[in-house]
Amino acid sequence: MKNxxxxxDDDEAILEAAKIILEDKGYQVKTFFNFDDIFDQIDxxxxxxxxxxxxxxKINGExxxxxxxxxxNKDILSIIxxxxxxxxxxxxxxxxxxxxxxxxxxxxxLEKIVDKYINKHINRQFIA
Amino acid sequence: MxxxxxxxxxxxxxxxxxxxxxxxxxxxxxxxxxxxxQQIQSLKNVLLASEDQIAIYDQKHRFLYxxxxxxxxxxxxxxxxxxxxSAQIKLPNVFKIGRKLxxxxxxxRQFTGELxxxxxxxxxxxxxxxxxxxxxxxxxxxxxDLTKRVQVEKEFxxxxxxxxxxxxxxxxxxxxxxxxxxxxxxxxxVWKIIFLHSSEDFLKMKNIRNIIKYLAKDLDAxxxxxxxxxxxxxxxxxxxxxxxxxxxxxxxxxxxxNEKRYISIKSRPVIxxxxxxxxxxxxxxxITQQKELEERKDEFINVLSHELKTPLTSIKAxxxxxxxxxxxxxDLHAQRLLSQINFQVDHFSKLVxxxxxxxxxxSNNLTLYKNAFKFNDLxxxxxxxxxxxxxxxxxxxxxxxxxxxxxxxxxxxxxxxNILSNAxxxxxxxxxxxxxxxxxxxxxxxSIKDFGIGIPQYEQNKIFDRFYQIRKTIYHHDPHLGLGLxxxxxxxxxHGGIIKIKSQESKGxxxxxxxxxQ
Numbered sequence: 001m002k003n004x005x006x007x008x009d010d011d012e013a014i015l016e017a018a019k020i021i022l023e024d025k026g027y028q029v030k031t032f033f034n035f036d037d038i039f040d041q042i043d044x045x046x047x048x049x050x051x052x053x054x055x056x057x058k059i060n061g062e063x064x065x066x067x068x069x070x071x072x073n074k075d076i077l078s079i080i081x082x083x084x085x086x087x088x089x090x091x092x093x094x095x096x097x098x099x100x101x102x103x104x105x106x107x108x109x110l111e112k113i114v115d116k117y118i119n120k121h122i123n124r125q126f127i128a
Numbered sequence: 129m130x131x132x133x134x135x136x137x138x139x140x141x142x143x144x145x146x147x148x149x150x151x152x153x154x155x156x157x158x159x160x161x162x163x164x165x166q167q168i169q170s171l172k173n174v175l176l177a178s179e180d181q182i183a184i185y186d187q188k189h190r191f192l193y194x195x196x197x198x199x200x201x202x203x204x205x206x207x208x209x210x211x212x213x214s215a216q217i218k219l220p221n222v223f224k225i226g227r228k229l230x231x232x233x234x235x236x237r238q239f240t241g242e243l244x245x246x247x248x249x250x251x252x253x254x255x256x257x258x259x260x261x262x263x264x265x266x267x268x269x270x271x272x273d274l275t276k277r278v279q280v281e282k283e284f285x286x287x288x289x290x291x292x293x294x295x296x297x298x299x300x301x302x303x304x305x306x307x308x309x310x311x312x313x314x315x316x317x318v319w320k321i322i323f324l325h326s327s328e329d330f331l332k333m334k335n336i337r338n339i340i341k342y343l344a345k346d347l348d349a350x351x352x353x354x355x356x357x358x359x360x361x362x363x364x365x366x367x368x369x370x371x372x373x374x375x376x377x378x379x380x381x382x383x384x385x386n387e388k389r390y391i392s393i394k395s396r397p398v399i400x401x402x403x404x405x406x407x408x409x410x411x412x413x414x415i416t417q418q419k420e421l422e423e424r425k426d427e428f429i430n431v432l433s434h435e436l437k438t439p440l441t442s443i444k445a446x447x448x449x450x451x452x453x454x455x456x457x458x459d460l461h462a463q464r465l466l467s468q469i470n471f472q473v474d475h476f477s478k479l480v481x482x483x484x485x486x487x488x489x490x491s492n493n494l495t496l497y498k499n500a501f502k503f504n505d506l507x508x509x510x511x512x513x514x515x516x517x518x519x520x521x522x523x524x525x526x527x528x529x530x531x532x533x534x535x536x537x538x539x540x541x542x543x544x545x546n547i548l549s550n551a552x553x554x555x556x557x558x559x560x561x562x563x564x565x566x567x568x569x570x571x572x573x574x575s576i577k578d579f580g581i582g583i584p585q586y587e588q589n590k591i592f593d594r595f596y597q598i599r600k601t602i603y604h605h606d607p608h609l610g611l612g613l614x615x616x617x618x619x620x621x622x623h624g625g626i627i628k629i630k631s632q633e634s635k636g637x638x639x640x641x642x643x644x645x646q
Contacts, residue, residue: 011438017445055434084437086484087495104441104477107448 002028003118004047008035008064009082010056014103018051021107022114035059038068042077048121049114051101054083054091062095069096075124078117181250181271189213189229192266201245201271220245225254225269232256232267248275301412304398305364309336312407321391321414323347323382336364347380354379363395367408372396377415390419426487433484437477444473471517482611489618496536496622503533503540503572503643507565510544520557523548529567534646539619546612547576547639554637555580571625571642578638583631591629592617616641 005027007018015031022029030045032038034057042050050068054061065079081092084103092100101113175182181198183191191209199206202223209217214224222243232239232254239254252271295302301318305311311334319330322343333339340362343349349357357378359365366374375394381387392413397405451466488494504527511523533540551561555578562577583591591613620627620641631637 011442013442014438014445017442017449020449021445084434084441086433086481086488089497090495103437104444104473107445107452110445 002026003049003121004028004030004045005114005118006041006045006047006050007031007082008038008051008056008061009033009053011053018110021110025111025114027114027118035064038064039071042068042072047077049078049080049117051080051082052097054081054085054088062091065095065097074098078120080113080117178270180273183209183269183271185229185267185269187233187265189226198271201248201273225252228254229267242274243271248273249278250274299414303410303412305336305408305410307368307406307408309364309368310334311336318412321389321412322380323385323387323389336362340365343378343380347382349378349380352377352379363393364408364410367395367397389414389416391415429483429487433480436480440473440477440480444470444477447473482615485615486611489615494618494622496539498534498536500532500534500646501537502530504530504565506537506541507544507563507574510541510548511563514545514548514552518549518552521552521555522558522560523563524560525563525565527565529565529572531567531572531645533572533643535623535643536619540623540643543616543619543641544574546616547641550612551576551578551580551637551639554578554582567645570645572645573640573642576639577636579636582633582635582637583629584633588629588631592627 005022007015007029009015009018009031010033012033015033019029019031030041030047032041052061052065056064061081061083065081068077068079078099079097081088081095081097081100082103082105083091083100085091088100088102092098098117099113101110175193175195178195179197181201182193182195183198184193186192190211190213194206194209199209202219204217204219209219214226222245225241225243228239228241233256236256236258238256241252241254243250243252250271251274252269255268255270257266257268295315298315298317301321302313302315303311303318304313311331314327314330316327319325319327322330322339324330333342337359340357340359344357351357351361357376361376361378363371363374363376373394373396375392377390377392380389380391382389392415393410394413395408395410398407398409399405447466447469451463451470454462454466485494507525507527511525515523548561548563555561559579562575564573564575564577566573566575593614617627620643623643625641625643627639627641629637629639
């Protein structure tokens with residue numbers, strides 16, 4: 001079974017680029033340009049890792065992450081903040097995300113962070 | 129004016145003394161008459177020399193004496209006056225003061241009045257000179273020209289009113305305190321700015337300490353960094369602790385009016401001749417509008433830099449994806465071009481970050497994420513990064529110390545990168561850049577020396593200013609905003625360190641910075 005990754009960003013070019021990079025690495029990637037149905041989608045597809053942009057239409061990414069964190073703990077779902085904000089690291093810490101990636105990013109950094117968190121889930125499954 | 133001889137203090141005490149002597153010792157009469165004459169002569173001299181107009185009247189209002197000044201002003205010579213009443217001569221009407229003389233004679237009390245003559249204002253005093261049986265015999269009249277004094281008083285009063293009107297209508301609040309912190313003076317703007325409804329409300333507080341208490345408790349005053357304020361934040365009290373012109377910016381909120389304001393308070397001692405001061409002037413300014421504009425500007429730059437980075441993100445990602453694809457196709461030319469795109473995107477996003485940093489630094493919002501780390505590791509990383517991009521300079525590090533510091537690693541890395549790329553920017557190709565890490569007195573000292581064009585003396589203290597660029601470099605053509613050193617100096621300062629430069633034109637520069645070792 002392929003590991004699933006969700007990416008939430010309102011910029012379609014970023015979604016496309018990230019999808020290409022991560023699919024090349026063999027992950028199953030689903031992209032969203034808003035937070036509509038986010039809980040249903042997660043419950044349905046059960047991704048191990050999601051990327052969340054902070055400045056999104058309608059709902060603030062920070063608030064969504066806080067809500068997600070209440071429902072899914074870090075063992076079930078890793079959440080990475082993906083943002084062009086200068087204070088991304090602080091915001092990520094405050095809202096309960098696992099990590100952050102600043103925009104613009106180096107694709108090797110994107111790959112590294114994905115490997116790190118997906119491996120965590122693989123190891124856990126293995127132990128279980 | 130003559131004050132030696134004040135008419136108010138005049139009595140015939142001297143004469144009485146003489147008379148007493150005369151009564152007791154009639155044999156010595158010549159001697160006494162001599163003395164009396166001397167006294168009268170000196171008295172006459174004094175009267176004559178006086179700038180004040182002086183006249184002496186007898187019981188029937190007749191002139192016994194008038195001095196030169198009296199003659200000058202009335203235009204009537206002394207000879208014509210003596211022995212006559214003012215009704216009998218052509219004296220200007222205002223000097224005809226018969227009724228007042230009658231009153232003085234009747235009451236035996238001094239009379240003071242004012243009269244106007246030819247645009248001059250005179251104050252006159254009629255002093256009864258008493259006999260031994262306590263009845264008035266003669267009256268001394270002195271007239272003093274007050275025109276100049278009245279004019280000066282008028283001007284002073286006008287200036288004072290003018291000043292008061294200006295202070296009262298000034299949009300800025302002004303409070304003057306004494307060195308106890310008690311309110312001495314204030315204008316209306318003060319109490320209006322701090323949400324009070326009358327000057328009485330303000331006056332009730334009496335002392336600066338109560339004003340600060342009111343700001344802190346009733347208006348939830350906070351500093352610019354949103355921390356609650358304390359007594360020690362008061363610029364007025366800071367003046368008393370020896371500061372010259374302390375300033376504070378507070379945010380205040382009135383729950384009654386549901387309004388937020390930013391106020392700036394600046395205090396200064398009113399220095400007197402010997403350098404001492406008894407008063408402190410505080411100026412309170414409502415800077416809400418200015419602050420809101422600044423906030424809007426900052427917000428705009430925030431959004432702008434975010435929006436600029438969004439397309440950069442996909443450009444960079446697509447360029448890197450393509451670069452990888454061409455790597456396998458061994459098209460070196462395409463690979464090089466794509467890595468150029470990548471490099472330029474990085475440069476662009478660095479510029480955007482600098483712009484954002486400057487905004488945050490300017491509004492004191494730079495947040496530091498401090499952690500303990502090995503400083504030399506950061507130097508190694510930074511130098512290796514920069515050597516990858518810039519292969520035409522020779523970076524040599526001399527590690528004289530190896531310490532852990534507690535600081536914002538990213539920000540300090542930014543400072544190193546800034547100074548190193550500056551060194552390269554202003555140095556010829558293949559030149560050395562020497563980096564030395566040492567420790568002294570609980571401080572880490574970093575020096576970065578280049579052998580470039582150097583900075584002229586007169587520019588050296590400006591290079592840490594915002595947007596300051598030292599002339600176009602002759603070696604490189606990469607665009608930059610002139611923000612790097614400003615940001616670096618602010619980062620070092622907010623860590624409690626010092627940043628300095630030593631430079632000699634056409635020889636090179638040395639940048640030093642220190643960071644505290646905990």
